[in-house]
Amino acid sequence: MNKSLLAPKYWGLWIIIGFSKVVVNVLPYKTLMHLAIGVGFVAKPLAKKRQQIAITNLKIAFPEKSDKEIKKLANDSYKSACMAGFESLIAWFMSKKKFNKIPFETDISFFEKAHFDKKKAVIVLGFHFHCLEIIGRYIGQTYKPFTVMYQIHGNPVMEHVITSSRKKYVQECFQRKNIVSVIKSLKRRVSLWYAPDQDFKEHIVFAPFFGKLCSTLTITPWLAEKTGAVVIPAYYVRKKNLSGYTIFAGEPLNFTGDAYKDAEMTNKFLEDAIRKYPEQYLWQHRRYKTRPTGEEKIY
Incomplete structure (x- = not known):
């Protein structure tokens, strides 16, 4: 570890990290989830901006819903996002013995067949449902070898902690x-977890997402073509009674070579999944931030 991460300005953060490690290994899983909701309730005044982003996104996605229904859905999504924060701590810090007691229900036969077959690499096309991090740990420690692609954290201490924690259950974390490293790994037929449903400005096409044009990355079909990888779309949700998680993997995607049609395909899969569990998706992200030339800003 770089000694600069131990500078006095980071001591407070290290104390919080140390406390978090104790908490997730002492308290029962359900207690942690209820604690997350409680902490979220106290911190909600600090999340007004994100709450408004969620409301804006939900109005685009569900124009048929009333303002009251949208507000309730935004509040439910906020609670889910708060639980996601604690789920991340569980993924990073909980002991393997305790973690393995959390129930995971799976319907992922398409993924399992491709992963264990080893004739081709597998790209798991994941998405930003709130429980992403805890599902990542389960998949990573259950289906080895596995790698992940991620966005670097802005805080160097958190970047170190998150990456070193993930490397306990995945083979590699690629920025x-x-x-180049991602392609080399896929050519060695090591499975990759990748969640591209974020707003980007490069390597994109504008494709419909809940009826609104949305910046959609084109890298997934390109990676599949370059490496011969099978692309398996997947989604995952927290059970509403907090009794565990459900993971679903769909059939391999057959990309057409047409960037727009391929983006439509992946967005449609995501839309269908979100409609089943709308409160568990990351509506707090400015998904429609980048607009086609000439369009007004949304946020």
């Missing part, structure tokens, strides 16, 4: 721009 988003390290495409």
Whole structure:
């Protein structure tokens, strides 16, 4: 570890990290989830901007809903996002013995067949449902070898903690721009977890997402073509009674070579999944930030 991460300005953060490690290994899982909701309730005044972003996104996605229904859905999504924060702590810090007691229900036969077959690499096309991090740990420690592609954290201490924690259950963490290493790994037929449903300005097409044109990355079909990888779309949700998680993997995507049609395909899969569990998706992200030339800003 770089000694600069131990500078006095980071001591407070290290104390919080140390406390978090104790908490997730002492308290029962359900207690942690209820604690997350409680902390979120106290911190909600600090999340007004994100709450408004969620409301804006939900109005685009569900124009048929009333303002009251949108507000309730935004509040439910906020609670889910708060639980996601604690789920990340569980993924990073909980002991393997305790973690393995959390129930995971899976319907991922398409993924399992491709992963264990080893004839081709597998790209798991994940998405930003709130429980992403905890599902990542389960998949990573259950289906080895596995790698992930991620966006580097802005805080160097958190970047170190998150990456070193993930490397306990995945083979490698590739920064988003390290495409050369990603390609080499896929050519060795090591499965990759990748969640591209964020707003980007490069390597995109504008494709419909809930009826609104949305910046959609074109890198997934390109990676599949370059490496011969099978692309398996997946989504995952927290059970509403907090009794565990459900993971679903769909059939391999057959990309057409047409960037727009391929983006439509992946967005449609995501839309269908979100409609089943709308409160568990990351509406707090400015998904429609980048607009086609001439369009007004949304946020």
